[in-house]
Amino acid sequence: xxxxxxxxxxxxxxxxxxxxxxxxxxxxxxxxxxxxxxxxxxxxxxxxxxxxxxxxxxxxxxxxxxxxxxxxxxxxxxxxxxxxxxxxxxxxxxxxxxxxxxxxxxxxxxxxxxxxxxxxxxxxxxxxxxxxxxxxxxxxxxxxxxxxxxxxxxxxxxxxxxxxxxxxxxxxxxxxxxxxxxxxxxxxxxxxxxxxxxxxxxxxxxxxxxxxxxxxxxxxxxxxxxxxxxxxxxxxxxxxxxxxxxxxxxxxxxxxxxxxxxxxxxxxxxxxxxxxxxxxxxxxxxxxxxxxxxxxxxxxxxxxxxxxxxxxxxxxxxxxxxxxxxxxxx
Amino acid sequence: xxxxxxxxxxxxxxxxxxxxxxxxxxxxxxxxxxxxxxxxxxxxxxxxxxxxxxxxxxxxxxxxxxxxxxxxxxxxxxxxxxxxxxxxxxxxxxxxxxxxxxxxxxxxxxxxxxxxxxxxxxxxxxxxxxxxxxxxxxxxxxxxxxxxxxxxxxxxxxxxxxxxxxxxxxxxxxxxxxxxxxxxxxxxxxxxxxxxxxxxxxxxxxxxxxxxxxxxxxxxxxxxxxxxxxxxxxxxxxxxxxxxxxxxxxxxxxxxxxxxxxxxxxxxxxxxxxxxxxxxxxxxxxxxxxxxxxxxxxxxxxxxxxxxxxxxxxxxxxxxxxxxxxxxxxxxxxx
Numbered sequence: 199x200x201x202x203x204x205x206x207x208x209x210x211x212x213x214x215x216x217x218x219x220x221x222x223x224x225x226x227x228x229x230x231x232x233x234x235x236x237x238x239x240x241x242x243x244x245x246x247x248x249x250x251x252x253x254x255x256x257x258x259x260x261x262x263x264x265x266x267x268x269x270x271x272x273x274x275x276x277x278x279x280x281x282x283x284x285x286x287x288x289x290x291x292x293x294x295x296x297x298x299x300x301x302x303x304x305x306x307x308x309x310x311x312x313x314x315x316x317x318x319x320x321x322x323x324x325x326x327x328x329x330x331x332x333x334x335x336x337x338x339x340x341x342x343x344x345x346x347x348x349x350x351x352x353x354x355x356x357x358x359x360x361x362x363x364x365x366x367x368x369x370x371x372x373x374x375x376x377x378x379x380x381x382x383x384x385x386x387x388x389x390x391x392x393x394x395x396x397x398x399x400x401x402x403x404x405x406x407x408x409x410x411x412x413x414x415x416x417x418x419x420x421x422x423x424x425x426x427x428x429x430x431x432x433x434x435x436x437x438x439x440x441x442x443x444x445x446x447x448x449x450x451x452x453x454x455x456x457x458x459x460x461x462x463x464x465x466x467x468x469x470x471x472x473x474x475x476x477x478x479x480x481x482x483x484x485x486x487x488x489x490x491x492x493x494x495x496x497x498x499x500x501x502x503x504x505x506x507x508x509x510x511x512x513x514x515x516x517x518x519x520x521x522x523x524x525x526x527x528x
Numbered sequence: 529x530x531x532x533x534x535x536x537x538x539x540x541x542x543x544x545x546x547x548x549x550x551x552x553x554x555x556x557x558x559x560x561x562x563x564x565x566x567x568x569x570x571x572x573x574x575x576x577x578x579x580x581x582x583x584x585x586x587x588x589x590x591x592x593x594x595x596x597x598x599x600x601x602x603x604x605x606x607x608x609x610x611x612x613x614x615x616x617x618x619x620x621x622x623x624x625x626x627x628x629x630x631x632x633x634x635x636x637x638x639x640x641x642x643x644x645x646x647x648x649x650x651x652x653x654x655x656x657x658x659x660x661x662x663x664x665x666x667x668x669x670x671x672x673x674x675x676x677x678x679x680x681x682x683x684x685x686x687x688x689x690x691x692x693x694x695x696x697x698x699x700x701x702x703x704x705x706x707x708x709x710x711x712x713x714x715x716x717x718x719x720x721x722x723x724x725x726x727x728x729x730x731x732x733x734x735x736x737x738x739x740x741x742x743x744x745x746x747x748x749x750x751x752x753x754x755x756x757x758x759x760x761x762x763x764x765x766x767x768x769x770x771x772x773x774x775x776x777x778x779x780x781x782x783x784x785x786x787x788x789x790x791x792x793x794x795x796x797x798x799x800x801x802x803x804x805x806x807x808x809x810x811x812x813x814x815x816x817x818x819x820x821x822x823x824x825x826x827x828x829x830x831x832x833x834x835x836x837x838x839x840x841x842x843x844x845x846x847x848x849x850x851x852x853x854x855x856x857x858x859x860x861x862x863x
Contacts (some may be wrong), residue, residue: 200555246636252767253766254763254767280772281769282769283769284766284769285766285767286767286768286769286770287769289766290768291767293760293763293764295760298759298760298761299760299761299763299764300761301761301765301779301782301783302761302783302857302858303779303782303783303856303857303858304779312768313768313769316768316769316770317769348858348859350858350859361764364764364768368572421745426689459591504700510676
């Protein structure tokens with residue numbers, strides 16, 4: 199049974215200029231203990247879809263879905279109070295900016311123990327012991343002493359370790375890491391990623407890694423969701439994805455990896471992710487796609503079968519060659 | 529921490545001297561002759577006038593007068609009132625508890641109502657409560673205080689008869705001042721009904737005096753909260769599954785408190801400096817009324833001494849606020 203199952207999730211933000219669709223009919227399944235990545239450029243709705251699942255979006259967000267279940271519990275029909283019993287306990291999340299994600303007014307220890315106080319019946323002494331244990335687990339030296347420091351006394355990497363300790367406090371079944379290494383130094387990035395992967399294995403929890411770093415994905419992840427402009431455009435096992443991407447966007451992302459560059463210039467994807475006012479009529483990627491034709495520009499594509507990575511494309515690639523799907527989808 | 533405290537105390541020295549200069553000069557810049565005012569309608573003979581000038585030291589050059597005054601201040605002597613002949617310090621501390629009692633009650637009311645109101649408004653931004661509260665705050669802030677006080681007296685005192693019109697306690701009760709705080713003294717007296725009477729006398733002045741601070745605190749809390757609610761750590765708190773009360777009232781509010789504490793400090797300063805209108809309307813025997821009367825009488829010693837004492841108290845309040853910053857946000861403690 200899948201741990202997390204999301205079907206047809208759409209998130210629209212009410213703005214002064216009308217609704218803005220940040221997530222567009224996204225499906226996602228995660229099984230227990232699995233490591234999944236969501237990849238895509240900034241603005242492709244990766245974080246928003248996960249924040250929607252956690253119930254952390256502001257009230258201007260309008261969330262609809264056919265199905266949103268965690269561990270057999272229906273998140274759509276759940277009251278905020280019931281949801282609060284799950285989040286922070288069975289699902290937890292760490293964020294992009296560890297330094298600003300910790301409250302400057304409270305000690306690190308307080309912020310870790312607070313989760314335990316909220317979700318467990320542990321006594322004061324037990325909470326203290328568990329907090330020390332957690333700090334040790336995330337590799338913070340001298341944990342008992344460090345519990346008394348304030349966030350501003352920690353480096354970025356240390357702050358992220360504290361965030362991870364906080365997220366792990368109640369032994370969650372699912373941890374969502376929203377670009378956990380973006381704000382950190384490159385050397386620290388690797389440490390934090392290794393720590394996350396390590397913990398995922400030892401704790402047996404599922405991990406969703408939101409990232410725009412294909413390099414990270416290649417090294418660590420089992421299954422990849424590629425998101426573009428709020429839509430999931432492809433889903434594949436990591437090896438297959440790297441060897442044979444089916445969506446032109448995935449292919450372009452991979453081509454932009456420095457390791458794969460062959461020429462003097464690093465290949466890029468021209469243009470930017472469409473916003474509220476320049477949303478294309480047909481395929482959302484068509485303005486930037488090297489394979490797009492008129493059909494692509496006028497008609498929204500339908501997802502291909504699993505053999506083509508469920509690619510949301512009229513002309514999904516097979517070994518880099520577009521396969522016309524027109525007849526099938528028309 | 530100790531060195532911070534000492535450094536702050538050291539800055540008191542120039543401020544204190546500045547205040548002595550300003551208060552000394554301010555009252556002397558006002559037109560009007562204290563001796564003529566003291567003499568009243570009957571006037572005073574030339575001989576006697578010269579005698580009095582000499583007695584009060586007004587024949588000396590102004591810098592000499594100032595140095596004499598300063599010398600007195602250094603020895604803890606702020607001089608005697610021209611009018612009552614009593615030491616300024618004695619008069620001040622006889623009246624100050626009344627002002628302090630009223631100010632404390634007013635600021636407590638303003639904080640206890642204003643901060644939660646601001647938090648709730650920020651959390652429900654743009655909704656009915658928010659708009660109602662902000663409108664109310666604007667009205668409260670811009671309402672003439674004397675008019676508001678009279679309105680309350682008309683409705684609750686003379687109309688409904690719920691509260692007394694003025695004073696600190698009913699004439700039925702009489703007891704010695706132990707602390708100068710009517711609420712405490714009335715309790716200590718053990719007389720039946722005395723405390724209730726003191727409370728009922730406090731209600732309207734407290735509401736009147738709290739109105740503007742309440743509006744200011746509510747608005748400041750709201751805007752500070754709005755800023756903080758978008759912060760990453762508030763999202764983290766939510767992601768922990770904490771209740772809205774904890775997320776908003778603990779994680780967000782603590783961070784929003786810095787600007788709120790700043791305005792509270794300023795408000796406390798102005799309240800202690802004497803809520804002149806409120807004290808006058810409710811015949812509240814505090815220092816606000818005393819200072820105004822003294823200015824009209826050109827009672828030089830009282831005005832300069834009173835100003836100095838009030839300024840000292842405000843300096844202490846400001847120091848307390850600075851110490852509070854560090855307690856609220858540990859990041860400031862290091863800076």
